[in-house]
Structures are given as structure tokens and as C-alpha cells.
Amino acid sequence: MTKYDIPFNRPCFVGNEQEYIARSIATGNISGDGLFTKKCTELFERELGVPKVLLTTSCTHALEMAALLLDIQPGDEVLVPSFTFVTTATAFVLRGARPVFADIRPDTLNLDESKLDALITPRTKAIVPVHYAGVASEMDAILGIANRHGIPVVEDSAHGLFGKYKGKCLGTFGQLAAQSFHETKNFTCGEGGALLVNDLQYAARAEIIREKGTNRSSFFRGEVDKYTWVDVGSSYLLADILAAFLYAQLEGREEIEAKRRRVWNTYYEGLKDWAEERGVQLPFVPPYCEQPYHLFYILLPSSEQQQAFIAYLRSRGIQSTFHFLPLHLSDMGRKFGGRPGDCPVTEDASYRLVRLPFYNDLTEEDQNRVVAAVKEAKLA
Secondary structure, eight states: OOSSSBOSOOOOOOSOHHHHHHHHHHHTOOSTTSHHHHHHHHHHIIIIIOSEEEEESOHHHHHHHHHHHTTOOTTOEEEEESSSOTHHHHHHHTTTOEEEEEOBOTTTOSBOGGGHHHHOOTTEEEEOOBOGGGOOOOHHHHHHHHHHHTOOBEEEOTTOTTOEETTEETTSSSSEEEEEOOTTSSSOSSSOEEEEEOSGGGHHHHHHHHBTTBOHHHHHTTSSSSOOBOSOOOBOOOOHHHHHHHHHHHHTHHHHHHHHHHHHHHHHHHHHHHHHHHTOBOOOOOTTEEOOOOOOEEEOSOGGGHHHHHHHHHHTTBOOBOOOOOGGGSHHHHHTTOOTTSSHHHHHHHTTEEEOOOOTTOOHHHHHHHHHHHHHSOOO
16 A cells, blocks of 8 residues: 555556456466467457567566577667666666766757767667657658668667657667666556567567577478577567556557556646746657646756655655666766766756556546645645
8 A cells, every 4th residue: 555645656467468368378388478378469460560579578588589689799879868767877787887877958858969979989889769748759860870871770669669759659760779667657467578579680589589599480380390499588478468568458459548648648737837937848849749648747946845845745645756777876887987077958847757657447536636736746
């Protein structure tokens, strides 16, 4: 039980989760690549227009698979925003790469594409844009830079499922992309992820890496008479009972998006006048972006107000929270050369940002309580 009247997040259900889990159990195959794994995969490939989708145990593991597929080696460099979850960097650090931290745009809080060229060296082996809050990074510019230098792009689309950039789904721009189905995401199975393979040159090896380095998938398709160890790999398959839960969520995606749209719009409409009067920044969504309504944040006028603001909402029974701290200033980030002032927009925004409670079943009554408490909080 949460100690808050209104928690920051609460897992929500659409109705068929238990029925589908029971069905998965009845098939006698609850491990990876069972009935519901295939159903989820087919849905993603159809709806996103992706040639190959592989469910994984987490978004982290999908990113780790991307690092293996790109043959990241010790001494390689990978460009990542400093304003992101740690696994955007650690998936490549595990392969010996050095993360090179890029700053973010002050409007969308996404990777600042104008800073990329200056960070690219002969050792740069990947660019990893993050679609923060489900709002697209500037993919035209990022892909243009990447193509000019011959560098692959891996989208961290943990926030972005079913979001779009200029009419095209997020996760379909880079050679590879990673999705998350963590408890806090729009569509969840508790823990889970997916690797989206947009460049088919990586597809066959992705299957092998995901199956512990074996050609087991080929065996089950009848392409070989036995399977064996053929490459590096690990156990990245999502259990089918989790895929069953996820499939129920995906079937209810229109209902889920409608609820989240209502929550996001209620916050925006309820706070926009207050924000303008007090110098508070609300989320910015460019007109050519379609967001999936993943989260709602506010950027307070100064960093000194962040913790006091969170504490005030806590005193009202409302759980709010900050988000990413600058990776380049973390203990590990400093070991890779991060220094204060390297990413000034990240350093500024990280300590001013507050995320408000956001989940599918947040009632209008509770949301009105949040809006009222936000307006009552002293910002001086």
C-alpha cells in the first residue's frame, strides 16, 4: 500500500490480462516465443511497420542486444544524451565503450542535434537518441548527421511506443530501436522490452544473440535438424505468460491512450495560465509530433524550488518526483570524463523538473486535487 493518497504511478489493467495468462498456461508453453509472444510480435510488426520485432526481458536487454549487434568494442564511443536513464549508457559500457554525453534541447528536453557534429570522432560507433516523454527527437537532422558520418542510430524509445514523428512511428527510424514495458510505461507486463530491427542485415544474428548464442530459432522453424552454439549471446527471451499480460494491454491500446490523453490535457489546460504567470515551463510538443501521452512534467523557475515543491505536494498526500539526474555528473559519468558545465541545459533542467502523478485510472477528482495543490505551492 502506498503512503500517498495519490501515488505517482499505479499499474492499470484493461480486463483480459488474467484470462490470457491462463490461456498461455493452458498451452503448456510459458517460456519465450509462445502463443502470446507471437501475437505481440505480429501486432508490433503490423502496426509499426517494422520488419522484425523481438520481445525481450527489458528495454535494457534490448539495448544490450543492440550493442552486440553493432559489434561495440573497448575504446569505441557512443553518443548518448546526459538526460536519460542510466541503461541508455550502460548497455554500451558493458561492451567496453565510452559514453560521450550530449546536451539536450531546452524545449523538448531531447538530444540537441545541433551539438552532435562537434562530438563525433573516428571512434564514434553509434548515436542513441531518446524520445523523452514520448515526444520525438529531431530525427531528420539526427539521421542526416549519422548518415553523413556512416554511424548507425539506435533509438531509445522506452517512452515512445505509438508516438510519431512527421507521421512515422517512433522506433522505426534507426537501424535498431528499444522499447520498454516496465510497470511505469503506457503498456506494461511488469518488466519487459522489445528490440525493433529496422535494418534486416541484423535480423538473423539478433535471433541468435537472444537465444543464448544458438541457432535454436532456426531449429524450431525446421531450417536445421538440431541447434548448437554459433555466436555470443544471452537469455533475453520474455516469458510467454508476461507476453500474455502485455497482449491484453496492447489490445486495449485505444482505451489506454484515450485515458492518458485526458489526463495529459487536463493537466495542461488546468496549469497553462498559472505556469505563464509564474515562469513555469510546461511540456512542449512540436506540431509535427504525435505524442503517446507518457508523462507530464513542469519545469520550475529555479533549481532551489524543486525539493520544496515535491515536499509540499507530499504534505498534501500527493507523490511527485524529479526525473533523470545528469549522467555526466554521476560517479560513473565523471570516470568517463564528465565535468560540470559540459551539458548546461541538462544540468539546469534536471534540477528544476518535477513529474506529476500520471496513470490511466487517475480520476478527475484526484487530478483536480493535484492541480489545486500545484497552484497553492509557494515558488518564492
